[in-house]
Amino acid sequence: MVSVSARTVGPLPPVERVRPGIWSVPVPIPNNPLRYVLVYVFETDAGPYIVDAGWNTDDAFETLAAGLSHAGTEVAEVRGVLVTHIHPDHYGLAGRVRDASGAWVALHPADAKLIHDRYQEPEDLLVRVGAMLRRVGAPAEELSSLQRASMPVLPFVTAVEPDVLIEDDTRPEVPGWDLLAIWTPGHSPGHLCFHEPRYQLMLSGDHVLPRITPNIPFHPQAGADPLGDYLGSLDRVAAFPTDEVLPAHEHRFVGLPERVAELRAHHEQRFAEVIAAVTRGVTSAWDIASQMTWSRPWDRIGGFMRRAAVGEAMAHLRALESRGVLREVNGEPARWELVRG
Helix, strand or coil: CCCCCCCCCCCCCCCEEEECCEEEEEEECCCCCCCEEEEEEECCCCCCEEECCCCCCHHHHHHHHHHHHHCCCCHHHCCEEECCCCCHHHHCCHHHHHHHHCCEEEECHHHHCCHHHHHHCCHHHHHHHHHHHHHHCCCHHHHHHHHCCCHHHHHHCCCCCCCEECCCCCCCCCCCCCCEEEECCCCCCCCEEEEECCCCEEEEECCCCCCCCCCCCCCCCCCCCHHHHHHHHHHHHHCCCCCEEEECCCCCECCHHHHHHHHHHHHHHHHHHHHHHHHCCCCCHHHHHHCCCCCCCHHHCCHHHHHHHHHHHHHHHHHHHHCCCEEEECCCCCEEEECCC
16 A cells, blocks of 8 residues: 555546446546546446556545445445556556455456566566666666666555456456457557447557557567557557547547557658668667657656657667568667668
């Protein structure tokens, strides 16, 4: 249990009934520009089932409890927690909900296998992160701080093993509902979306957001080509009939195929930036990242956000390598060069 004094700035959106039997409950994220995660509640005769949970803070738990009360239920009645992925704002509170209710917690196997190294005994993962940072060309003076940049989130996660593993193209046990799990790797190796056919809803987690482009990072737990995985996953969700998208952040929206097209176009633009930098003779992933367009100037990006930016640059480099456009030359740092036809 973690108590955090800094509350979310500004009021949260209201608890809303999205459709008959489905509720949206905003749960605050402390000291984060995203401000909240949207937890979705499905009513059933057996009790409520929720998609995602929030960070493990007292404020988040109390807000989730108040939202469930507004929906006519309570935490103790929750029967299942379907976690879209293991990032702290989605998975962090799941264990506490399970302790309070006896609910099962569910994850995709690809994320479940990351829990131990990420949250329970992260020292080996930190060694691998350090090796990755040296390979991408991080300056020596920033290595130590960047290597441990994600460690402050550990108290916000109750690291519990899932009771249920949800595979791709399966239907989780949510009585009275016909949810379909769609494996959408990229933002996380085991990210899941859920399609609800009665109202043609897509619960998109962090895979597709209405305005923000989800971070698709390369790191030791991400797989060989996370951005290639992500782009393929975008095509999968766009094929489902969807009247409205229920994302984990920001707000609900319509127009899933159009938003997918925007996200694909964004990444093609990023590919062009990367190729242009390599063409100019920029060779390390760190220096290539410094040449890309971010929401703020490179010299104003620090800490975990700088590591995330470099990870995203690496994801674009790996995707271009898989396309046969670039190749990586071993070294410390590794060099990137164009593949000449």
